[in-house]
Amino acid sequence: MTTWVCLCNITPMPFLIVLILLIVFGPNLWVKHVLRKHQKHIESLDGTGSELALHLIERFELDGVEVIKGKVDEDYYDPKNKVVCLSPEVHDGQSLTAVAVAAHEVGHAIQFYKQEPVSRLREKYLSKAHAIKHYGMMFLMASPILGLVFRLPHLTLLTIVIGVITMVVSVLMYVAVLPEEFDASFNKAMPILEEGYITEEQLPKVRQILRACAMTYVAGAMADMLNLWRWIRFIR
Template sequence: MWVLLLVLFVLLAFGPSLWVRYTLKRYAYNRDDFPGTGGQFAQHLIDKFELQVRVEKTRQGKDHYDTVDKTVRLSPSYYDGKSLTAITVAAHEVGHAIQYEKQEKITRLRMRYLPLAHFLKKTGSFVLFGWPVVTALLQIPYAVPLHIFAVGVTGVASVLVYVVILPEELDASFRKALPILVEGGYIEKQDITAANKILKACAYTYIATALVNMIFIWRWLKR
């Protein structure tokens, strides 16, 4: 039983990330039929939807929409690349920009609960890693229940982060990016399935990460 749980944990922890990397890399080759790069496509969409947003490069693998600076940030390979992955990721990040520019309800979930989740995570981490030092310095008994509670709070907060982010990610992928790509005629019919895989792979990473954190909490509660 424990061996099966260990195998399941490993698959949940590493399987999705490997699948995402494989999927993104599979469609990351440059294509001559795309008239522009991912960065140019992002700028085109920003102009089309009249968004007050910028586009710039970021570190590889750190693609995101910065809600504070109002900036779509793309990896160098996507910013300068003319691949299906580059175009799809660019559309996804612009999808986030559309969400926040229009102040859609989907963004309120993040704005309302994400700060709380980060606070709980930091508090739990402080108790988890800082309390043993405090007890040693002050020479007071170490409270095991407090340690377990801190692990639980940190784990729950980690899960909450992904629960809050996931609806927004799904919306940016399948209610923004995919319709834009298909209805706008930016990709051919034979590319729709691949684009859907790219968007689905990225979204499912959040689900898998949340599951890993839930397993982590369950393991501690069983002690």
């Protein structure tokens, strides 16, 4: 005897929750997976990430730019202080991830040193993203007190709407910086590394790493949306 199942009785909520989790955490997990996947030490490479960064700074005559060792997963270029910060696994590592990330960050240094238009995207949009997130989180923290003092109707709904708008706008601001990130990866780092710093067989792996580097900001912003859920649960 065949048992028929009515699909209308199956709640879509678990699938919706899984979909939301994939959207929020998927990009960040993918970026970390790619970077860790290619951290294996390769003896044939000419040096570590920091040594490559110093070499490229000298080669492109980026006067005043320094290389420092940062904390775990702390890879960035600080245009204000002219500092290429590399995480320990990149700074001291002799791997495809190390050389690709180092070249990507030096790519940012080249953008700012040459004052290319794409280098202005970070200043224009990231500062706004930080401000929006800051004020949005301040409202979420203050909303319980506002509700008690002013007896605001539908406060929970208002809080959720403002929280969602805050995080969505913040993510969109990070998306707006993508052209700068892709330029550092594929108009700067990739052509440099193709000149002989890596082998022909290593190019597809390095291309994947550089794509992950370009997506780091957006992936981090998506993961930040977890804070929204925590505050909404706290307020409720």
